[in-house]
């Protein structure tokens with residue numbers, strides 16, 4: 001039998017990569033033949049962790065064969081998953097997002113919890129097996145993902161479960177959360193050698209409601225104005241991606257991880273949806289969103305509610 005493939009979403013973030021590696025460990029501890037893979041480039045934040053641990057990234061895949069057994073972590077929407085996911089056999093899902101456009105023909109394991117991070121769910125699963133022990137490597141993977149997804153506990157997505165898990169994992173890993181966490185987040189804000197095209201694809205997710213297709217990309221920075229120096233080229237790259245992908249709307253969130261605000265660049269034929277959602281007028285295709293850092297909680301659901 002072929003290995004079960006475990007992967008997170010396209011344009012993988014730290015949680016997608018760390019969750020797939022941790023899920024691989026849990027699966028193999030349970031005697032499953034499973035292998036972590038990834039659906040896109042490793043971002044700099046995730047690379048920091050891989051370097052810290054001295055491990056390689058999971059291998060890259062772009063599509064799956066019909067009937068391939070898969071485990072999804074950190075996503076469930078097919079628009080964010082591997083090509084040909086419709087024809088794969090989904091054995092299990094572990095996720096912390098809304099459930100949408102998801103359908104299987106056979107029964108499956110499905111764990112969804114509204115936590116700040118998929119790795120927090122995996123941490124609880126790990127602990128639920130009395131015969132498994134969390135080793136330092138897995139502790140660092142999970143701790144890193146929690147720090148990343150919750151922006152060091154500052155995101156409104158962060159729950160007490162995430163905080164508790166991180167504290168216990170930090171003990172196992174013998175790591176100071178704040179020192180390590182700031183280094184980790186800082187590694188992800190180095191956007192200097194990305195082209196505008198690469199920048200808007202570091203962390204980009206597509207959403208579909210009826211026939212309305214929109215994209216929300218996000219980058220973290222310690223200084224929004226640094227990113228905006230390239231504003232015109234970034235806008236051009238977004239405009240091109242709108243035509244290439246037939247998007248109604250495309251939003252880039254430039255998130256200031258120090259002050260917890262975001263600058264949005266908003267383009268497309270249906271920017272009025274964005275304006276209505278936030279009761280805001282775009283100026284120069286931009287809007288400042290005070291206190292907004294979470295795509296999942298503070299952007300995507302609000303927009304989805306305004307699309308019929």
Ligand code: MG
Pocket residue numbers: 009013015016074
């Ligand atoms: Mg993710």
Ligand code: MG
Pocket residue numbers: 015016074096116117118149
């Ligand atoms: Mg996540």
Ligand code: MG
Pocket residue numbers: 013149
């Ligand atoms: Mg994220």
